Amino acid sequence: MLAKYKKVGKVLSVSMVAVLSLSLLAACGKKEEATTEPKDTSAVVATYEGGTITANEFDMEQRVMKFLYPEYAQMMDMDDFKEYLVKQEVAYEYLSGKASDAAKTEGAKTATEQFDKMKASVQADQWTEMLKAQNLTDQNIKDYMTRIMTVIKDKETGVTEDAIKAEFEKNKDQFTTASVRHVLINFTDPKTQKERKKEDALKLAKEVKAKLDGGADFAEIAKKYSEDTGSAENGGLYEDTPVASWVEAFKEAAKTLPLNKISDPVETEYGYHVMKVEKRTEADYAKLTAEQKETLKSQLAAAEIDTFMTSELDKIVKEVKLPKTDKAEEGTTEGTTGTGTEKGTEGEKTDAGTDTKTDQGTTGTDKETKTDESTDTSGK
Known part of the structure:
Protein backbone atom coordinates (compact mmCIF):
# COMPACT_ATOMS: atom_id res chain seq x y z
CA MET A 1 0.00 0.00 0.00
CA GLU A 167 23.49 14.37 -8.84
CA PHE A 168 24.38 17.62 -10.59
CA GLU A 169 25.15 15.80 -13.82
CA LYS A 170 21.71 14.17 -13.68
CA ASN A 171 19.96 17.48 -13.00
CA LYS A 172 21.82 20.11 -15.01
CA ASP A 173 18.57 21.60 -16.22
CA GLN A 174 17.89 22.79 -12.68
CA PHE A 175 20.84 25.13 -13.00
CA THR A 176 20.74 26.14 -16.67
CA THR A 177 18.90 29.44 -17.15
CA ALA A 178 17.66 31.27 -20.23
CA SER A 179 16.08 34.58 -21.15
CA VAL A 180 13.35 33.82 -23.66
CA ARG A 181 10.83 35.91 -25.53
CA HIS A 182 7.82 34.15 -26.94
CA VAL A 183 4.43 34.69 -28.51
CA LEU A 184 1.79 32.14 -27.57
CA ILE A 185 -1.16 31.29 -29.75
CA ASN A 186 -3.40 29.31 -27.44
CA PHE A 187 -5.49 26.27 -28.26
CA THR A 188 -8.32 28.09 -26.51
CA ASP A 189 -9.50 31.39 -27.97
CA PRO A 190 -9.18 33.86 -25.05
CA LYS A 191 -12.06 35.99 -26.34
CA THR A 192 -14.64 33.26 -26.77
CA GLN A 193 -13.12 30.61 -24.44
CA LYS A 194 -13.87 28.10 -27.17
CA GLU A 195 -11.43 25.48 -28.33
CA ARG A 196 -9.37 26.55 -31.31
CA LYS A 197 -8.48 23.99 -33.96
CA LYS A 198 -4.79 23.14 -34.03
CA GLU A 199 -4.51 24.04 -37.68
CA ASP A 200 -6.00 27.46 -36.99
CA ALA A 201 -3.62 28.06 -34.10
CA LEU A 202 -0.67 26.97 -36.23
CA LYS A 203 -1.73 29.30 -39.04
CA LEU A 204 -1.80 32.27 -36.64
CA ALA A 205 1.58 31.27 -35.20
CA LYS A 206 3.11 31.12 -38.68
CA GLU A 207 1.73 34.59 -39.42
CA VAL A 208 3.42 35.86 -36.26
CA LYS A 209 6.70 34.23 -37.29
CA ALA A 210 6.48 35.81 -40.73
CA LYS A 211 6.14 39.29 -39.18
CA LEU A 212 9.15 38.64 -36.93
CA ASP A 213 11.22 37.22 -39.80
CA GLY A 214 10.35 40.41 -41.68
CA GLY A 215 12.02 42.52 -39.03
CA ALA A 216 9.14 43.40 -36.73
CA ASP A 217 10.06 44.19 -33.13
CA PHE A 218 9.54 41.07 -31.01
CA ALA A 219 8.40 42.97 -27.92
CA GLU A 220 5.77 44.89 -29.86
CA ILE A 221 4.53 41.76 -31.63
CA ALA A 222 4.25 39.96 -28.29
CA LYS A 223 2.26 42.81 -26.76
CA LYS A 224 -0.12 42.75 -29.71
CA TYR A 225 -0.51 39.05 -30.46
CA SER A 226 0.63 36.91 -27.55
CA GLU A 227 -2.12 35.19 -25.60
CA ASP A 228 0.14 34.68 -22.61
CA THR A 229 -1.09 37.56 -20.49
CA GLY A 230 1.58 36.74 -17.96
CA SER A 231 4.33 37.95 -20.29
CA ALA A 232 2.71 39.79 -23.19
CA GLU A 233 2.94 43.22 -21.57
CA ASN A 234 6.60 42.54 -20.86
CA GLY A 235 7.24 41.96 -24.54
CA GLY A 236 6.89 38.22 -24.12
CA LEU A 237 10.04 38.06 -21.97
CA TYR A 238 10.88 35.58 -19.25
CA GLU A 239 14.32 36.53 -17.99
CA ASP A 240 17.02 34.30 -16.48
CA THR A 241 14.56 31.48 -15.82
CA PRO A 242 15.62 27.89 -15.03
CA VAL A 243 14.88 25.84 -18.13
CA ALA A 244 13.73 23.00 -15.87
CA SER A 245 10.69 25.10 -15.01
CA TRP A 246 9.27 24.80 -18.53
CA VAL A 247 7.25 22.03 -20.17
CA GLU A 248 9.35 19.63 -22.19
CA ALA A 249 8.99 21.00 -25.72
CA PHE A 250 9.47 24.60 -24.61
CA LYS A 251 12.41 23.59 -22.41
CA GLU A 252 14.17 21.75 -25.24
CA ALA A 253 13.74 24.71 -27.56
CA ALA A 254 15.09 27.06 -24.89
CA LYS A 255 18.12 24.78 -24.47
CA THR A 256 18.89 24.23 -28.14
CA LEU A 257 17.75 27.19 -30.23
CA PRO A 258 20.59 29.34 -31.57
CA LEU A 259 20.62 32.66 -29.75
CA ASN A 260 18.44 35.41 -31.23
CA LYS A 261 16.98 33.12 -33.91
CA ILE A 262 13.22 33.19 -34.44
CA SER A 263 11.93 29.65 -33.97
CA ASP A 264 9.39 27.79 -35.99
CA PRO A 265 6.16 27.35 -33.99
CA VAL A 266 6.82 25.10 -31.01
CA GLU A 267 3.85 23.01 -29.94
CA THR A 268 3.09 22.41 -26.27
CA GLU A 269 -0.12 21.27 -24.62
CA TYR A 270 -1.13 24.92 -24.35
CA GLY A 271 -0.67 26.09 -27.91
CA TYR A 272 2.01 27.16 -30.37
CA HIS A 273 4.92 29.31 -29.24
CA VAL A 274 7.12 31.42 -31.50
CA MET A 275 10.31 31.84 -29.50
CA LYS A 276 13.60 33.72 -29.40
CA VAL A 277 16.33 32.84 -26.89
CA GLU A 278 18.20 36.02 -26.01
CA LYS A 279 20.58 34.56 -23.43
CA ARG A 280 21.46 31.17 -22.02
CA THR A 281 23.70 30.33 -19.08
CA GLU A 282 24.87 26.74 -19.10
CA ALA A 283 25.24 24.83 -15.86
CA ASP A 284 28.78 24.49 -14.49
CA TYR A 285 29.47 22.59 -11.29
CA ALA A 286 32.49 24.74 -10.52
CA LYS A 287 30.25 27.81 -10.48
CA LEU A 288 27.58 26.43 -8.15
CA THR A 289 27.05 28.38 -4.96
CA GLY A 347 6.20 20.60 -10.39
CA GLU A 348 2.76 21.82 -11.35
CA LYS A 349 2.71 23.36 -14.81
CA THR A 350 0.81 26.54 -15.48
CA ASP A 351 -1.19 27.17 -18.64
CA ALA A 352 2.09 28.16 -20.24
CA GLY A 353 3.87 25.13 -18.93
CA THR A 354 5.58 26.95 -16.12
CA ASP A 355 6.77 24.61 -13.44
CA THR A 356 5.82 26.32 -10.23
CA LYS A 357 8.55 24.72 -8.21
CA THR A 358 11.74 26.66 -7.76
CA ASP A 359 14.17 23.91 -8.53
CA GLN A 360 17.41 25.58 -9.48
CA GLY A 361 19.49 24.68 -6.50
CA THR A 362 18.38 27.53 -4.30
CA THR A 363 16.33 27.21 -1.18
CA GLY A 364 13.28 28.21 -3.17
CA THR A 365 10.66 30.67 -2.19
CA ASP A 366 9.16 30.71 1.26
CA LYS A 367 5.87 29.53 -0.10
CA GLU A 368 5.35 27.75 -3.33
CA THR A 369 4.71 30.55 -5.74
CA LYS A 370 1.82 29.36 -7.82
CA THR A 371 1.73 31.26 -11.07
CA ASP A 372 -1.78 32.34 -11.93
CA GLU A 373 -2.86 29.63 -14.23
CA SER A 374 -5.43 31.87 -15.83
CA THR A 375 -2.83 34.42 -16.88
CA ASP A 376 0.56 32.82 -17.32
CA THR A 377 0.56 30.89 -20.55
CA SER A 378 4.18 31.38 -21.42
CA GLY A 379 5.35 27.83 -21.75
CA LYS A 380 7.30 28.63 -18.66
Whole structure:
Protein backbone atom coordinates (compact mmCIF):
# COMPACT_ATOMS: atom_id res chain seq x y z
CA MET A 1 0.00 0.00 0.00
CA LEU A 2 2.82 2.43 0.78
CA ALA A 3 4.13 2.18 -2.76
CA LYS A 4 0.80 3.54 -3.93
CA TYR A 5 1.56 6.91 -2.33
CA LYS A 6 5.28 6.87 -2.98
CA LYS A 7 5.17 10.03 -5.05
CA VAL A 8 3.33 11.86 -2.32
CA GLY A 9 6.01 11.23 0.26
CA LYS A 10 8.90 11.78 -2.11
CA VAL A 11 7.64 15.09 -3.41
CA LEU A 12 6.67 16.33 0.02
CA SER A 13 10.15 15.46 1.22
CA VAL A 14 11.85 17.46 -1.49
CA SER A 15 9.46 20.35 -0.93
CA MET A 16 10.41 20.41 2.72
CA VAL A 17 14.08 20.39 1.85
CA ALA A 18 13.75 23.30 -0.55
CA VAL A 19 11.20 25.26 1.47
CA LEU A 20 9.12 25.53 -1.69
CA SER A 21 5.82 25.88 0.03
CA LEU A 22 3.64 24.93 2.90
CA SER A 23 3.55 21.45 1.41
CA LEU A 24 5.64 19.40 3.80
CA LEU A 25 6.09 15.78 4.79
CA ALA A 26 3.44 14.11 6.88
CA ALA A 27 5.37 13.24 10.02
CA CYS A 28 3.72 15.29 12.67
CA GLY A 29 5.16 16.36 15.98
CA LYS A 30 5.32 13.75 18.67
CA LYS A 31 6.95 12.82 21.94
CA GLU A 32 8.36 16.19 22.95
CA GLU A 33 6.94 15.39 26.35
CA ALA A 34 6.72 18.72 28.16
CA THR A 35 6.00 18.28 31.83
CA THR A 36 3.15 20.77 31.64
CA GLU A 37 1.18 18.58 29.26
CA PRO A 38 -1.16 15.88 30.56
CA LYS A 39 -0.12 12.31 29.95
CA ASP A 40 -1.42 10.90 26.68
CA THR A 41 -3.71 8.00 27.56
CA SER A 42 -5.28 7.61 24.12
CA ALA A 43 -5.23 4.29 22.32
CA VAL A 44 -2.13 3.13 20.49
CA VAL A 45 -2.74 3.17 16.73
CA ALA A 46 0.70 2.01 15.58
CA THR A 47 3.47 0.00 17.17
CA TYR A 48 6.95 -0.09 15.74
CA GLU A 49 10.43 -1.18 16.72
CA GLY A 50 11.25 1.06 19.66
CA GLY A 51 8.01 3.00 20.06
CA THR A 52 4.33 3.67 19.48
CA ILE A 53 2.03 6.25 17.92
CA THR A 54 -1.12 7.12 19.87
CA ALA A 55 -4.46 8.27 18.56
CA ASN A 56 -3.84 11.78 19.93
CA GLU A 57 -0.44 11.97 18.25
CA PHE A 58 -1.88 10.82 14.94
CA ASP A 59 -4.73 13.31 15.26
CA MET A 60 -2.13 16.05 15.70
CA GLU A 61 -0.33 14.86 12.60
CA GLN A 62 -3.47 15.07 10.52
CA ARG A 63 -4.25 18.57 11.79
CA VAL A 64 -0.74 19.77 10.99
CA MET A 65 -1.02 18.16 7.57
CA LYS A 66 -4.28 19.96 6.88
CA PHE A 67 -2.70 23.24 7.98
CA LEU A 68 0.39 22.84 5.83
CA TYR A 69 -1.22 21.14 2.87
CA PRO A 70 -5.00 21.62 2.77
CA GLU A 71 -5.24 19.88 -0.61
CA TYR A 72 -4.89 16.61 1.26
CA ALA A 73 -7.82 17.21 3.59
CA GLN A 74 -10.27 15.17 1.53
CA MET A 75 -7.82 12.27 1.14
CA MET A 76 -7.54 11.99 4.91
CA ASP A 77 -10.99 10.42 5.03
CA MET A 78 -9.59 7.41 3.13
CA ASP A 79 -8.51 4.46 5.25
CA ASP A 80 -5.53 3.54 3.09
CA PHE A 81 -4.24 7.11 3.04
CA LYS A 82 -4.51 7.27 6.83
CA GLU A 83 -2.45 4.10 7.04
CA TYR A 84 0.12 5.67 4.74
CA LEU A 85 0.30 8.77 6.98
CA VAL A 86 0.68 6.87 10.22
CA LYS A 87 3.42 4.72 8.73
CA GLN A 88 5.19 7.80 7.49
CA GLU A 89 4.93 9.26 10.99
CA VAL A 90 6.51 6.08 12.29
CA ALA A 91 9.35 6.47 9.80
CA TYR A 92 10.24 9.97 10.91
CA GLU A 93 9.91 9.13 14.58
CA TYR A 94 12.16 6.12 14.12
CA LEU A 95 14.78 7.90 12.00
CA SER A 96 14.86 11.06 14.10
CA GLY A 97 15.37 8.94 17.20
CA LYS A 98 18.49 7.43 15.61
CA ALA A 99 19.87 10.76 14.38
CA SER A 100 23.11 12.14 15.76
CA ASP A 101 23.13 14.96 18.28
CA ALA A 102 24.73 17.20 15.65
CA ALA A 103 21.90 16.43 13.19
CA LYS A 104 19.32 17.23 15.87
CA THR A 105 20.97 20.58 16.58
CA GLU A 106 21.27 21.47 12.90
CA GLY A 107 17.77 20.20 12.17
CA ALA A 108 16.27 22.40 14.88
CA LYS A 109 18.20 25.42 13.59
CA THR A 110 17.13 24.88 9.99
CA ALA A 111 13.52 24.19 10.94
CA THR A 112 13.34 27.43 12.92
CA GLU A 113 14.75 29.40 10.00
CA GLN A 114 12.27 27.83 7.59
CA PHE A 115 9.38 28.29 9.98
CA ASP A 116 10.18 31.99 10.37
CA LYS A 117 10.30 32.46 6.60
CA MET A 118 7.07 30.56 6.13
CA LYS A 119 5.24 32.56 8.79
CA ALA A 120 6.58 35.87 7.47
CA SER A 121 5.16 35.07 4.03
CA VAL A 122 1.59 35.01 5.38
CA GLN A 123 -0.43 37.92 6.76
CA ALA A 124 -0.47 37.80 10.56
CA ASP A 125 -4.25 37.63 10.88
CA GLN A 126 -4.45 34.96 8.18
CA TRP A 127 -1.78 32.91 9.94
CA THR A 128 -3.69 33.13 13.21
CA GLU A 129 -6.92 32.01 11.56
CA MET A 130 -5.16 29.10 9.86
CA LEU A 131 -3.79 27.89 13.17
CA LYS A 132 -7.11 28.38 14.90
CA ALA A 133 -8.96 26.36 12.26
CA GLN A 134 -6.85 23.30 13.09
CA ASN A 135 -6.44 24.03 16.81
CA LEU A 136 -2.67 24.33 16.47
CA THR A 137 0.11 26.50 17.87
CA ASP A 138 3.34 27.77 16.35
CA GLN A 139 5.19 25.21 18.45
CA ASN A 140 3.21 22.35 16.94
CA ILE A 141 4.41 23.39 13.49
CA LYS A 142 7.98 23.95 14.66
CA ASP A 143 8.13 20.52 16.30
CA TYR A 144 6.88 18.91 13.12
CA MET A 145 9.43 20.68 10.94
CA THR A 146 12.25 20.03 13.39
CA ARG A 147 11.67 16.28 13.28
CA ILE A 148 11.76 16.23 9.50
CA MET A 149 14.80 18.43 9.20
CA THR A 150 16.63 16.37 11.82
CA VAL A 151 16.26 13.31 9.61
CA ILE A 152 17.26 15.25 6.50
CA LYS A 153 20.38 16.63 8.18
CA ASP A 154 21.30 13.21 9.52
CA LYS A 155 21.08 11.66 6.06
CA GLU A 156 23.06 14.54 4.56
CA THR A 157 26.07 13.63 6.66
CA GLY A 158 26.67 10.57 4.50
CA VAL A 159 26.52 12.46 1.20
CA THR A 160 29.93 12.76 -0.49
CA GLU A 161 31.24 15.40 -2.90
CA ASP A 162 31.34 12.78 -5.66
CA ALA A 163 27.67 11.98 -5.05
CA ILE A 164 26.79 15.66 -5.25
CA LYS A 165 28.65 15.97 -8.57
CA ALA A 166 26.83 12.93 -9.93
CA GLU A 167 23.49 14.37 -8.84
CA PHE A 168 24.38 17.62 -10.59
CA GLU A 169 25.15 15.80 -13.82
CA LYS A 170 21.71 14.17 -13.68
CA ASN A 171 19.96 17.48 -13.00
CA LYS A 172 21.82 20.11 -15.01
CA ASP A 173 18.57 21.60 -16.22
CA GLN A 174 17.89 22.79 -12.68
CA PHE A 175 20.84 25.13 -13.00
CA THR A 176 20.74 26.14 -16.67
CA THR A 177 18.90 29.44 -17.15
CA ALA A 178 17.66 31.27 -20.23
CA SER A 179 16.08 34.58 -21.15
CA VAL A 180 13.35 33.82 -23.66
CA ARG A 181 10.83 35.91 -25.53
CA HIS A 182 7.82 34.15 -26.94
CA VAL A 183 4.43 34.69 -28.51
CA LEU A 184 1.79 32.14 -27.57
CA ILE A 185 -1.16 31.29 -29.75
CA ASN A 186 -3.40 29.31 -27.44
CA PHE A 187 -5.49 26.27 -28.26
CA THR A 188 -8.32 28.09 -26.51
CA ASP A 189 -9.50 31.39 -27.97
CA PRO A 190 -9.18 33.86 -25.05
CA LYS A 191 -12.06 35.99 -26.34
CA THR A 192 -14.64 33.26 -26.77
CA GLN A 193 -13.12 30.61 -24.44
CA LYS A 194 -13.87 28.10 -27.17
CA GLU A 195 -11.43 25.48 -28.33
CA ARG A 196 -9.37 26.55 -31.31
CA LYS A 197 -8.48 23.99 -33.96
CA LYS A 198 -4.79 23.14 -34.03
CA GLU A 199 -4.51 24.04 -37.68
CA ASP A 200 -6.00 27.46 -36.99
CA ALA A 201 -3.62 28.06 -34.10
CA LEU A 202 -0.67 26.97 -36.23
CA LYS A 203 -1.73 29.30 -39.04
CA LEU A 204 -1.80 32.27 -36.64
CA ALA A 205 1.58 31.27 -35.20
CA LYS A 206 3.11 31.12 -38.68
CA GLU A 207 1.73 34.59 -39.42
CA VAL A 208 3.42 35.86 -36.26
CA LYS A 209 6.70 34.23 -37.29
CA ALA A 210 6.48 35.81 -40.73
CA LYS A 211 6.14 39.29 -39.18
CA LEU A 212 9.15 38.64 -36.93
CA ASP A 213 11.22 37.22 -39.80
CA GLY A 214 10.35 40.41 -41.68
CA GLY A 215 12.02 42.52 -39.03
CA ALA A 216 9.14 43.40 -36.73
CA ASP A 217 10.06 44.19 -33.13
CA PHE A 218 9.54 41.07 -31.01
CA ALA A 219 8.40 42.97 -27.92
CA GLU A 220 5.77 44.89 -29.86
CA ILE A 221 4.53 41.76 -31.63
CA ALA A 222 4.25 39.96 -28.29
CA LYS A 223 2.26 42.81 -26.76
CA LYS A 224 -0.12 42.75 -29.71
CA TYR A 225 -0.51 39.05 -30.46
CA SER A 226 0.63 36.91 -27.55
CA GLU A 227 -2.12 35.19 -25.60
CA ASP A 228 0.14 34.68 -22.61
CA THR A 229 -1.09 37.56 -20.49
CA GLY A 230 1.58 36.74 -17.96
CA SER A 231 4.33 37.95 -20.29
CA ALA A 232 2.71 39.79 -23.19
CA GLU A 233 2.94 43.22 -21.57
CA ASN A 234 6.60 42.54 -20.86
CA GLY A 235 7.24 41.96 -24.54
CA GLY A 236 6.89 38.22 -24.12
CA LEU A 237 10.04 38.06 -21.97
CA TYR A 238 10.88 35.58 -19.25
CA GLU A 239 14.32 36.53 -17.99
CA ASP A 240 17.02 34.30 -16.48
CA THR A 241 14.56 31.48 -15.82
CA PRO A 242 15.62 27.89 -15.03
CA VAL A 243 14.88 25.84 -18.13
CA ALA A 244 13.73 23.00 -15.87
CA SER A 245 10.69 25.10 -15.01
CA TRP A 246 9.27 24.80 -18.53
CA VAL A 247 7.25 22.03 -20.17
CA GLU A 248 9.35 19.63 -22.19
CA ALA A 249 8.99 21.00 -25.72
CA PHE A 250 9.47 24.60 -24.61
CA LYS A 251 12.41 23.59 -22.41
CA GLU A 252 14.17 21.75 -25.24
CA ALA A 253 13.74 24.71 -27.56
CA ALA A 254 15.09 27.06 -24.89
CA LYS A 255 18.12 24.78 -24.47
CA THR A 256 18.89 24.23 -28.14
CA LEU A 257 17.75 27.19 -30.23
CA PRO A 258 20.59 29.34 -31.57
CA LEU A 259 20.62 32.66 -29.75
CA ASN A 260 18.44 35.41 -31.23
CA LYS A 261 16.98 33.12 -33.91
CA ILE A 262 13.22 33.19 -34.44
CA SER A 263 11.93 29.65 -33.97
CA ASP A 264 9.39 27.79 -35.99
CA PRO A 265 6.16 27.35 -33.99
CA VAL A 266 6.82 25.10 -31.01
CA GLU A 267 3.85 23.01 -29.94
CA THR A 268 3.09 22.41 -26.27
CA GLU A 269 -0.12 21.27 -24.62
CA TYR A 270 -1.13 24.92 -24.35
CA GLY A 271 -0.67 26.09 -27.91
CA TYR A 272 2.01 27.16 -30.37
CA HIS A 273 4.92 29.31 -29.24
CA VAL A 274 7.12 31.42 -31.50
CA MET A 275 10.31 31.84 -29.50
CA LYS A 276 13.60 33.72 -29.40
CA VAL A 277 16.33 32.84 -26.89
CA GLU A 278 18.20 36.02 -26.01
CA LYS A 279 20.58 34.56 -23.43
CA ARG A 280 21.46 31.17 -22.02
CA THR A 281 23.70 30.33 -19.08
CA GLU A 282 24.87 26.74 -19.10
CA ALA A 283 25.24 24.83 -15.86
CA ASP A 284 28.78 24.49 -14.49
CA TYR A 285 29.47 22.59 -11.29
CA ALA A 286 32.49 24.74 -10.52
CA LYS A 287 30.25 27.81 -10.48
CA LEU A 288 27.58 26.43 -8.15
CA THR A 289 27.05 28.38 -4.96
CA ALA A 290 27.34 26.69 -1.58
CA GLU A 291 23.59 27.04 -1.28
CA GLN A 292 23.02 25.24 -4.57
CA LYS A 293 25.31 22.40 -3.51
CA GLU A 294 23.37 22.15 -0.27
CA THR A 295 20.16 21.72 -2.26
CA LEU A 296 21.72 18.86 -4.25
CA LYS A 297 22.86 17.30 -0.99
CA SER A 298 19.34 17.60 0.37
CA GLN A 299 17.91 15.94 -2.74
CA LEU A 300 20.22 12.99 -2.19
CA ALA A 301 19.20 12.81 1.46
CA ALA A 302 15.54 12.86 0.46
CA ALA A 303 16.19 10.02 -1.99
CA GLU A 304 17.76 7.96 0.81
CA ILE A 305 14.72 8.60 3.00
CA ASP A 306 12.48 7.54 0.14
CA THR A 307 14.44 4.29 -0.15
CA PHE A 308 13.93 3.66 3.55
CA MET A 309 10.19 4.29 3.19
CA THR A 310 9.82 1.79 0.39
CA SER A 311 12.34 -0.87 1.40
CA GLU A 312 12.80 -0.81 5.18
CA LEU A 313 9.76 0.74 6.83
CA ASP A 314 7.51 -2.32 6.76
CA LYS A 315 10.22 -4.29 8.57
CA ILE A 316 10.05 -2.05 11.65
CA VAL A 317 6.26 -1.57 11.76
CA LYS A 318 4.80 -4.23 14.02
CA GLU A 319 1.13 -3.30 14.01
CA VAL A 320 -1.25 -0.60 12.78
CA LYS A 321 -4.68 -0.40 14.41
CA LEU A 322 -6.58 2.53 12.92
CA PRO A 323 -10.37 2.77 13.18
CA LYS A 324 -11.95 2.02 9.82
CA THR A 325 -14.20 4.61 8.23
CA ASP A 326 -15.32 2.26 5.44
CA LYS A 327 -14.89 5.14 3.00
CA ALA A 328 -13.86 4.04 -0.44
CA GLU A 329 -10.99 5.79 -2.10
CA GLU A 330 -12.29 8.57 -4.32
CA GLY A 331 -10.43 8.80 -7.60
CA THR A 332 -6.78 7.81 -7.70
CA THR A 333 -3.69 8.73 -5.78
CA GLU A 334 -2.65 10.76 -8.80
CA GLY A 335 -5.78 12.88 -8.70
CA THR A 336 -4.99 15.54 -6.14
CA THR A 337 -3.79 19.00 -7.00
CA GLY A 338 -0.09 19.71 -6.73
CA THR A 339 2.05 17.44 -4.62
CA GLY A 340 1.38 13.73 -4.91
CA THR A 341 0.26 13.86 -8.51
CA GLU A 342 2.44 13.20 -11.48
CA LYS A 343 2.31 16.95 -11.92
CA GLY A 344 3.42 17.38 -8.37
CA THR A 345 6.46 15.23 -9.00
CA GLU A 346 7.61 17.42 -11.81
CA GLY A 347 6.20 20.60 -10.39
CA GLU A 348 2.76 21.82 -11.35
CA LYS A 349 2.71 23.36 -14.81
CA THR A 350 0.81 26.54 -15.48
CA ASP A 351 -1.19 27.17 -18.64
CA ALA A 352 2.09 28.16 -20.24
CA GLY A 353 3.87 25.13 -18.93
CA THR A 354 5.58 26.95 -16.12
CA ASP A 355 6.77 24.61 -13.44
CA THR A 356 5.82 26.32 -10.23
CA LYS A 357 8.55 24.72 -8.21
CA THR A 358 11.74 26.66 -7.76
CA ASP A 359 14.17 23.91 -8.53
CA GLN A 360 17.41 25.58 -9.48
CA GLY A 361 19.49 24.68 -6.50
CA THR A 362 18.38 27.53 -4.30
CA THR A 363 16.33 27.21 -1.18
CA GLY A 364 13.28 28.21 -3.17
CA THR A 365 10.66 30.67 -2.19
CA ASP A 366 9.16 30.71 1.26
CA LYS A 367 5.87 29.53 -0.10
CA GLU A 368 5.35 27.75 -3.33
CA THR A 369 4.71 30.55 -5.74
CA LYS A 370 1.82 29.36 -7.82
CA THR A 371 1.73 31.26 -11.07
CA ASP A 372 -1.78 32.34 -11.93
CA GLU A 373 -2.86 29.63 -14.23
CA SER A 374 -5.43 31.87 -15.83
CA THR A 375 -2.83 34.42 -16.88
CA ASP A 376 0.56 32.82 -17.32
CA THR A 377 0.56 30.89 -20.55
CA SER A 378 4.18 31.38 -21.42
CA GLY A 379 5.35 27.83 -21.75
CA LYS A 380 7.30 28.63 -18.66
